[in-house]
Amino acid sequence: MKKILIIQGHPDEESYCRALGNSYKMGAISEGAEVQEIVVSEMSFNPNLNFGYRKRTELEPDLLAAQQKIKWADHLVIIYPLWWGGMPALLKGFFDRTFLPGFAFQKRENSVWWDKYLTGKSARVITTMDQPPWYHWLIYGEPAHKAMKKMILEFCGIKPVKITSIGPIRFSTDEFRKKHLEKVNTLGSKQI
Template identity: 60%
Template sequence: MKSKIVVINGHPDPQSFCSALADAYKEGALSRNAQVRTIDLSKISFDPNLKHGYRQRTELEDDLLEAQELIRWAEHIVIVYPTWWGTMPAVLKGFFDRVFLPGFAYKYREHSPLWDKLLTGKSAHMIVTMDTPSWYNRWIYRHAGHNVMKRNILQFCGINPVRITEISQVKPSTAERRTQWLSKVTKLGAKLA
């Protein structure tokens, strides 16, 4: 049972179905008395571009400093986002570029190709919407976008286990189907909390 949960809505549109899914997860977790905080990328203000790479420090905006504090605090991180061009939206990628910095999320060892994972002890759940059929994403794309998020970002920093829930195909779905998905995600929030 995880009692400290941060829900990250990675969709840039506050009226998106992802926003409704993030709210549904939060509602489920709150029903089990979990402590839930949110980071809504459609509402916070930051430059998603890591202008100088790691050559020169780019100061973090207040919203990103707060996001780091929430991620430190959380035992479980829920990330809700759509699949665009096979992976996450640019704003979510920019969020990870700016927030999951060396010294916060990981630290390379001196004179070594190895690194220390600084976000261990946390778990994650990715709730990913797609218009692509799930079978196509699995067999043709081989879950490329999921793998980037799960392995190359979250597990790289020590967050494990990472679960994935696919919500597919959103664009042609009916209102009834969307209601079913919202109910499913509410139950996922209640189950974990």
């Protein structure tokens, strides 16, 4: 039985991202996966890494619980909208405060290299956007996807990392949204 952690990065509980998360969850559960969730906007924590890595800020209980869920999971599903070319600020703060040295990675003494502590896990990133995904790829070079995949998840040893981009959401029809909910449900049932 696969252990799946869904990290919901959209702050609006009525958002399409929330519907996508529920669709993935239902697909995964239908095939016997065990699913836990983190809804970042419902957590209580300071999103600022006040001292960088120079000095540690005590982790709030919600962040400690999130780290336990991340350790538990075989597969992470991270869902968020692209805003100004990146993830919502609170989700970025979540990664800044949770994926810390000693938990997610560790820099080696007197070296530019590091050890990856989250190996053996895979991830699916699901993003929504107000432009067609091909435009985000062709014109902008997918900076948000590269940052999430390469600079956060793979940096800590999580792979493979697959990305699903859905857009344009603005002015989308019910038929368009339903089609993508079904697609995400299928991803959940395949647990990928």
